[in-house]
Amino acid sequence: MTNRVCELLDIDHPILQGGMTWVSDACLAAAVSNGGGLGIIGAGAMPADLLGEEIRRARRLTVRPFGVNLIMINPEFDRQLEVVLAEAPPVVTLGAVKSTSVIPLLKQKGIRVAPVVAAVSIARRAEEQGADAIIAEGSESGGHIGETTTMVLVPLVSAAVDVPVIAAGGIAGGAGVVAAFALGAEGVQLGTRFVCAEECPVHEAVKEKFLKSGDRATVVTARCVGYPVRTIKNKLANTYSEWEKKYMAGECTAMDIENLGLGKLREAMQEGNVKDGSMMAGQSVALVDRVQPAAAIIAEVVAEAKALAMELPARMEL
DSSP: OOSHHHHHHTOSSSEEEOOOTTTOOHHHHHHHHHTTSBEEEEOTTOOHHHHHHHHHHHHHHOSSOEEEEEETTSTTHHHHHHHHHHHOOSEEEEESOSOSTTHHHHHHTTOEEEEEESSHHHHHHHHHTTOSOEEEEOTTSSEEOOSSOHHHHHHHHHHHOSSOEEEESSOOSHHHHHHHHHTTOSEEEEOHHHHTBTTOOSOHHHHHHHHTOOTTOEEEESGGGTOOEEEEOSHHHHHHHHHHHHHHTTSSOHHHHHHTTTTHHHHHHTTOOTTTSOOBOOGGGGGOOOOBOHHHHHHHHHHHHHHHHHHHHHHTOO
C-alpha cells in the first residue's frame, strides 16, 4: 500500500492512529508505529514536562516514525509547542486549528505537519503555510467535530489542495479505507478502533463499553454553544442535553455548559467512570467488536482493504 502518504511519513501502510487525549500515550503510539502505521501521542492538556517524557519514551519503544497531536485551543499549547520544537518528533498533527502560522515554525525543525481540518478554507490556508498533508475529519468522528460528513468533506478537500489528504471520521476497517481512497484520500486516520487496542491505556470498563456499543450509541453534545462533541451516551450526555435546554431559555451561559466537561474525559478514560465521565467516540464504535494488538488491527484493516479492492471491479459492472 505504498503511496505519497507512506513516502512522506516513512511508514509501511497509510494508516494513522488518532491523537486522542487521555487515550493515546507513548505505548500505544509505539505499538501502532511498530505495526507499520503512524502512532500519535495525544498531548491534549498534558503538562509540557510530561509531554517531553512521553516523546522520549516513544523513542525508546520504537525506531519507527511517530507523531504528536497538539490541540491549539488548549491552555497548555504554547508550553507544549516549546517542548515539541525542542524534541522534534518526526510528525505533528494539529487539532482545533485557530491559526496556521505555527506550521512554518514546526517545518523549520524538520517536522512533518498535518493539520486536522473540518473545512476546505482551513485546508487551503494550511497548505499555503507549508503543511505536508491535510487530515480531513468528518463529523462522524469522536471528540470535537465540525459540521460536514467525511463522505462530503474528503472529496472537497482533495480537490482543493495538492498535498496528500488523509481521511478521518467513521473509518474502522478495510471498507472505510477503500471508500476513503475512492473519495480522493491517500491515507486514513483511525481513532475509535485503536481505543480497543491491547496496548491502549484506557480503563477496561471503557473498552467493554465500546465493544457493546451499537449504531445509535453516540450523541453530539454542546452543539448549541459552538463546542460540539461526539461521545457515547450516558448520564453526562443526558446532563448536557438538560443544560442545553437551559441555555436556549437564557438560564445559563455557554461557559456553564463548557464547564460541565472539565475533568470528565480523564474520569472516564483513566478512571473508568463510564456513567458520569466523557467517553469520546466516533460513530465507528459500532464496528469495533474485539480487543486486539495494534499491529493486528493494522494487518486486518490492510488485508480487508486489499481483498475488497480486488472484488470491486466485479461489483461495479453496470
